[in-house]
Amino acid sequence: MSLPQTPSFRLEGKRALVAGASSGIGLGAAVALAEAGADVTLVARRLEPITALAQALTAKGLKAAPLALDITDIAATEAAITQHGPFDILVNSAGLARHTPALATTLVDYDAAMDLNLRAAYFLTRAVAAGLIAVGKPGSLINISSQMGHVGGPDRAVYCATKHALEGMTKAMAIEWGRHGIRVNTICPTFIRTPLAEQTLAIPERRAWIESMIKLGRVGEIEDVMGPVVFLASDAAGLITGTSLLVDGGWTAD
Numbered sequence: 001m002s003l004p005q006t007p008s009f010r011l012e013g014k015r016a017l018v019a020g021a022s023s024g025i026g027l028g029a030a031v032a033l034a035e036a037g038a039d040v041t042l043v044a045r046r047l048e049p050i051t052a053l054a055q056a057l058t059a060k061g062l063k064a065a066p067l068a069l070d071i072t073d074i075a076a077t078e079a080a081i082t083q084h085g086p087f088d089i090l091v092n093s094a095g096l097a098r099h100t101p102a103l104a105t106t107l108v109d110y111d112a113a114m115d116l117n118l119r120a121a122y123f124l125t126r127a128v129a130a131g132l133i134a135v136g137k138p139g140s141l142i143n144i145s146s147q148m149g150h151v152g153g154p155d156r157a158v159y160c161a162t163k164h165a166l167e168g169m170t171k172a173m174a175i176e177w178g179r180h181g182i183r184v185n186t187i188c189p190t191f192i193r194t195p196l197a198e199q200t201l202a203i204p205e206r207r208a209w210i211e212s213m214i215k216l217g218r219v220g221e222i223e224d225v226m227g228p229v230v231f232l233a234s235d236a237a238g239l240i241t242g243t244s245l246l247v248d249g250g251w252t253a254d
Contacts, residue, residue, distance in 0.1 A: 007235040012037035016089035016233065017081075019071050019124060022049035024194035025144055025225050026093030030064065031057065032226035033089065033233060039063040041084060044094075045070045071120040078127045086131035086139075089233045092121050093144040095162075097196060102157040110158050117162035122169055125184065129177055138181030140233045143170060144225075145186035147248040163188075167244060174242030183241035185232050190248040192220040215250025 016033045020026035022044035034040045034057050042050040042064055050066035057064035067084065071077045071094055081087070095117050098109040125141050132139045148156055149163030167186060174184040191197050191210050200206050201219065211217060228245050231237050246252055 007238060009230055009234045009236050010037050011089070011230070011234060014038045014088040014233070015086070016040045016091065017043060017085075017087040017128065019043040019069075019090075019092045020094030020144075021053065022046060024093070024196060025189065025192060025222060026091070027053060028222035028226045029091045029093055029144075029229045032230050033091070034062040034064050036230045036234070038089060038233070040065075041087070042066045043069050043071065071124050072115050074120070074123045077120070077124055081124075081127040081131055085128065086135055086137060087128050088132070088137065088139050090125065090128045090139070090141040091144065091229055091233070092124055092142070094120065095144065095196075097156075097159045099155040099159065099200070101155055105158055113158045113162050117159070118165050118169070121166060125169075125173060129173070129180075129182055129184075132182055133177070133180050136180075139183070140237070141173075141182065141184045142229065142232050143184075143186050145170075145188045145244065147188050147190050147246060147251050149186065149188055149244070150246070150252050170244075171242045178241055183232075183237070185237075185241060186244045187225060187228050187232065188244045188246045188248060189225055190214055190220050190251050192222060192225060194222065213251050214248070215253060218249070220247065220249065 016038040018026055018030040021030045021042040030040050030042055042054055044050045047068040054064040054066045069080050121143050143166055145166050146163045148160045149167045152160050170184050170186050225247055228247055
């Protein structure tokens, strides 16, 4: 009997770029990809934290190097991708949240969220894809979205707008680049225990609401996102594109 063979989850020989790698989900994604064998370029605005992360990873015999870059600077980002690429894998975890009631949203907060969560994500994803297409390579491009890209939430009108738009962007890019073997997906976590989420988790009534909405009854941990990142980056997800991997503990199951 001829048995099928499970595609590999390993990433040896692959080059990955992780934006927002200095903390939280981005840091977890960088560790996960490096542990799976990828050569990881760590991107963040501040050099110090990604240098420390690169040193910690290389001390374990893994491959990682820092690259200080503000991805909202589109010209600098495109130049950096051209110089250091092509990258087989992209994980864009750079993002921000400025939660206010919709009636209290300022133009400054709106523009900041849109610039990083959507505009920068668009042009970063495009730049990595362009580098792959230029050399005829396939790839896996992953944007860290949110469960809030599928539902709404209090004080999150702008944040939800950026993430819903990111979901639409992903589908369109996946359609365009599928013929090049480039897969484009999002990962949509629930509330994950990170510095970004602490501002919400520290409010008892919000914490209670969150835990009531997560069917598994607990807030997520960074480790909950690391496996999904490796999966989507690997050949094991070879027929998955234009979709969202919800890591939400059942929040959106209703």
